[in-house]
Amino acid sequence: MFRYFRWPLIWTAIGLALSLWLGWAYSGNLAGALSFFFVASVLAVLEISLSFDNAIVNANKLKNMTPEWQHRFLTWGIVIAVFGMRVVFPLLIVVVAAGIGPIEALRLAATRPAEYAHIIEGAHVSIAGFGGAFLMMVALSYFIDEGKEVDWIATLECRLRACASIRGLEIAFVLALSLIFTTILPHNDKFPFLLASVAGLLTFLGVEVVGHLLDRAEMSREAAKGGLGAFLYLEVLDASFSFDGVIGAFALTQNLFLIAIGLGIGAFYVRAMTIMLVERNALSEFRYLEHGAFWSILILSGIMFAQTLMPVHELVTGLLGAGFILVALLSSIRFNRAMLRGGNEE
Template sequence: MFKYYKGSFIFTAICLAIAAWLGWGMTGALMGTLGILWIVAVLGVLEVSLSFDNAVVNATVLRDMDAVWRRRFLTWGIVIAVFGMRIIFPLAIVAVAARMGPIDAIILAASDPVRYEQIITDAHVGISGFGGAFLAMVGLTFFLDEDKDVHWIGVIERPFSDLSRISGLAIGIVLLVLYGMSRLIGPEEAMTFIASGIFGLLTYIAVQSVGALLEQEEHVADAAGTVARSGLAGFLYLEVLDASFSFDGVIGAFALSNNLFIIALGLGIGAMFVRSMTVMLVDKGTLAEYRFLEHGAFYAIVALAAIMLLSVRFAIPETVTGLIGAALIGLAFYDSLRSNRRDATPVTATGEHLDHT
């Protein structure tokens, strides 16, 4: 078990050391430094709890990638996750929203964190539209699959599986939801919300198209080229997926701190553990052993997408988001155990299961 999390613990130690240095520089006092360390630790735990469904979905993609691309996911991927999504992405939002250069955005984050936080918060409508639309497509595509033969909640999943013959149904559903939510907010925000949602849809289509093109080239590639191309397509998909999962976490982190660098350290720790968890799920074959775990994760994705889209009109606490995802995955895990136990129980001549317990 430790081999999967060794890098995460080392990364955590480094981040906590940096946080202590920052805390001492900001407060010059032991209690202030301990307070900063506590915030970083809480942010790390929060990120893990909110992103467990992300780890399960990542594992569904990662299990088809070779060891080389798995290592790249844990190295290049963590660099993109920590520095790209937790530092560069918020700075880019501030730079665009405030119409300033990237250097000015960094200076603003360091010198006036309150205004920096306000700019990020004001961009919530656009972020929710983009992330909600992308995640909705990820979740709906899983259920709108005519080849899907394992169902957890059959009364819901079977009809969706049959409806998969309708071309573009998932896109139509997301567009209708975007339009419906836009009617509940002001005209200017509605325009931003719909435009961001459309870009979320286009991003999903673009990622899928790149994957399809790379898979098509596999038929004429040699063995080494095939692995590289498959890994690249999966890597791109995972990074966009991680970005979409991170939107809410980045914004919600401001409830604990408005310092960009403290937020990046805390969420970075969580992101590293999520990646280690993903690789462990793949190596141990957990998804195959617990057949409904994947279903629970995709239900959690649909729930997260709905919460992101609804949040432009209604205030939904981060705690609710985390609890819904954890509950769905927990129920899926429990039902998987029951199903495995039932399959392992001997059957009598009358078709009844014998329970030796």
């Protein structure tokens, strides 16, 4: 177990030490340093609690990738997750929203964090629309699938699977829900939300198309095994999961660098959990664990849409997601015990 979490533990020590130094640099006293230390710890725990489902879905996709592409995702992917989504992404939001250059956005984050956070908050509707639509497509595509053989919440999942013969049903559902929210939202938020949700839907379809093209390509052995297509899918999926954590982090602190440290610590643990799930073949051993993750994703996508109308605390999101996964794990254990008893009776 320790070998999976060796690097996350090392980064935790480095990250928390950096948070102390950053707090001292900004405040010049021990109280400020300890405050930064505490916020970094809370952000790390928040990121981990929100990302159990992310790790499970990552593991499900990684098991079908070549070892080389698995390694690329688990190395390049961590750089993109920590640096790209926790530093570059918030900066890009400010660059686009405020119409300033990247250097000016970085200077704004360092010297005027309150103004920086205000600009990020102003883009929340668009972020929620994009991430909610993309994640909803991820979840619905899993449940509305004729090839799905195992059901957990049988009453619902059987009916969803039966709907797979209706082409484009999940797309129609996401578009319809987006239009409903668009009619409810305040006038100034209508167009940004609708544009972002359609962009999220098109991004999912675009990644799917790229993946299918690469799977069918006979140019190389890697492409035939779903290397680049699966990599792109996982990176966009990671980004969508990160939206909620990044935006929620600004409720705790307005310091971009502290957010990067805290959420970066959490991202390392998500990668460690992903590797452990793949190497121990846990998704095969616990048959309903994957179902719990996708129900959690569906709930998260709905919450992201709902956040455009009302605040939803990240603790609620984390508890709901972890709750579905825990119940799915317990259901899997109960199923395994029942199968074992049945085998012994024979």
